[in-house]
Amino acid sequence: MKLITGNKVYSSWSLRGWLAVKQSGLHFDEVVVPLFDDNWEQRKREDDLAPSAGKVPILWDEDAVVWDSLAIIDYLADKVGRDRYWPKDNVARGMARSLCAEMHSGYMALRRECPMNTRKKFENITVSAETRADAVRILQNWAEARSRFGQQGPYLFGTFSAADIMLAPVVTRFVTYGFTLPGFAQSYVDAMMAHPWMEEWYAAADQETWMIQRIEDAAP
Template identity: 80%
Template sequence: MKLIIGNKAYSSWSLRGWLAAKQSGLHFDEIIVPLFADGWEERKREDDLAPSSGKVPTLWDGEAVVWDSLAIIDYLADKVGRDRFWPKNEVARGMARSMAAEMHAGYTALRREFPMNTRKTFHDVTISEETRKDAVRILQTWAEARSRFGKDGPYLFGTFSAADIMFAPVVTRFVTYGFTLPGFAESYAETIMAHPWMEEWYAAAAKEPWTIQRIEDAVT
């Protein structure tokens, strides 16, 4: 398998796909393409990215090509077993899938106002009412998952799952932009940030030579 991803400093969807590939336990080759760099329009039309029209992450498994992070999670779960990605309990699994889908389709204000940037931290940022509502909703779902299904470990459903994969980039945003979190959410964020795969991702992001200026200037 090979996984094509964008800049680790900025690409939240790439982080999800990469964590999913890690969670699968399968070997994969990692290919990084600097998003929006010179020649990007030509690069995204090359054979390996053309099926997704340049969307990352894109997973190739032989002749099979899968793009979109949630689709990659589902594809890999089919290969290695659903229980590696989703809670075994069907009630918990139903909630985990719903949270992942809501993250996939929603929280647009948070994502627009505070793009992922692993190499910066800000304090005392101004948060719009729309983004505040997104954050409150996210914290509500985290609280319910932890209280109902998190007794067997420090993650949303106890053990590390697809739900944590989907929300890991949100954790990075909360850290980057200095969100004030309630105690349980702060503990969860610390757990995610201390995960060895997250530490590996951050270390690689810190060494990248590329910048996307509009993201660097998102908060001044």
């Protein structure tokens, strides 16, 4: 398999796709492409990226091509078994799928105002009411998942799952923009940031030299 991702510093969807493939336990090669540089318009029309119209991540598995992080999770769950990605309990699995779907389609204010940037850490930020509402909603979901289903480990549903994969970029945003979190949420953020795959992602991001200036300049 081959996974094509964007800059690790900035690409939240690439982080999700990469974690999804890591969770599969299958071997894969990774190709990192710099997003929105001078060659981007040409690069996104090349063979590896053309099927997704330049969207990353994109997973190639022989003749199969899968883009969109949630689609990659579903594809790999079919390949290696859904229990690797989803809670076994029906009730927990229903909530985990709902959290993933809500993340996939929602929280636009948080995404817009606080873009992913693993290089930066801000302090004493002031966010909009819309972004604050997104954060509160996320924390409510985390609280319910942890209290109802998180007894067997430090992640949302105890063991590492698709829900953690989909929420991982939110964790990075809470760190980057210095959100003040309740104790249970800070403990979850700490556990996620200490996960070996997150540490691996950050270490690779630290080696990148590509810059997207509009994100570097962004601060609430």
